[in-house]
Amino acid sequence: QKEVEQNSGPLSVPEGAIASLNCTYSDRVSQSFFWYRQYSGKSPELIMSIYSNGDKEDGRFTAQLNKASQYVSLLIRDSQPSDSATYLCAVGSARQLTFGSGTQLTVLP
Amino acid sequence: EPEVTQTPSHQVTQMGQEVILRCVPISNHLYFYWYRQILGQKVEFLVSFYNNEISEKSEIFDDQFSVERPDGSNFTLKIRSTKLEDSAMYFCASSREGLEAGTPYNEQFFGPGTRLTVL
Numbered sequence: 001q002k003e004v005e006q007n008s009g010p011l012s013v014p015e016g017a018i019a020s021l022n023c024t025y026s027d028r029v030s031q032s033f034f035w036y037r038q039y040s041g042k043s044p045e046l047i048m049s050i051y052s053n054g055d056k057e058d059g060r061f062t063a064q065l066n067k068a069s070q071y072v073s074l075l076i077r078d079s080q081p082s083d084s085a086t087y088l089c090a091v092g093s094a095r096q097l098t099f100g101s102g103t104q105l106t107v108l109p
Numbered sequence: 110e111p112e113v114t115q116t117p118s119h120q121v122t123q124m125g126q127e128v129i130l131r132c133v134p135i136s137n138h139l140y141f142y143w144y145r146q147i148l149g150q151k152v153e154f155l156v157s158f159y160n161n162e163i164s165e166k167s168e169i170f171d172d173q174f175s176v177e178r179p180d181g182s183n184f185t186l187k188i189r190s191t192k193l194e195d196s197a198m199y200f201c202a203s204s205r206e207g208l209e210a211g212t213p214y215n216e217q218f219f220g221p222g223t224r225l226t227v228l
Contacts, residue, residue, distance in 0.1 A: 043220060049216050094208075097144075
């Protein structure tokens with residue numbers, strides 16, 4: 001059974017701060033890792049993908065992957081109230097994408 | 110920017126009825142997927158479809174479910190005899206390549222979803 005675990009939250013940060021979201025996964029052969037953002041009542045929106053160990057930066061977002069520790073994280077710098085949403089970690093293996101339960105982030109003005 | 114579209118946005122049906130949910134994937138994508146999300150729960154994989162056949166399916170995707178690409182643009186999910194527990198948001202997604210690719214071409218883009226309510 002493939003599992004993806006996220007820190008349950010909710011997580012609150014003040015505007016302008018760094019938000020840190022974490023995810024662990026159980027399937028060692030996983031190759032593809034994704035972060036999605038989901039606003040209430042909406043569909044998942046892809047933020048970033050990462051495939052190799054290390055950091056990947058895209059604007060205010062940085063994804064980090066450590067395959068040895070089976071750990072993925074997402075940092076959001078200069079958090080804005082519009083970043084308030086549920087962040088979903090998704091791990092791809094064996095032709096399936098497995099989602100975590102999400103971390104609800106609130107950015108306080 | 111190309112998007113995945115889904116119709117209808119909301120479907121209400123009686124238990125035991127058949128429903129068909131429709132999706133138009135992004136035009137140059139070859140891999141298509143259905144997911145569901147029961148209110149307050151995780152997004153769950155149902156099925157993936159490539160080259161006119163199912164490439165992977167989950168335990169949820171039993172004989173009551175079927176998928177079809179009836180023409181060059183649409184991708185459908187049929188639930189033959191709906192149950193109360195089928196009430197959920199159903200998301201269609203598409204990607205250029207499959208998850209095995211291990212490259213950004215396997216990024217999956219989601220449609221806005223169909224909210225299915227079974228009474």
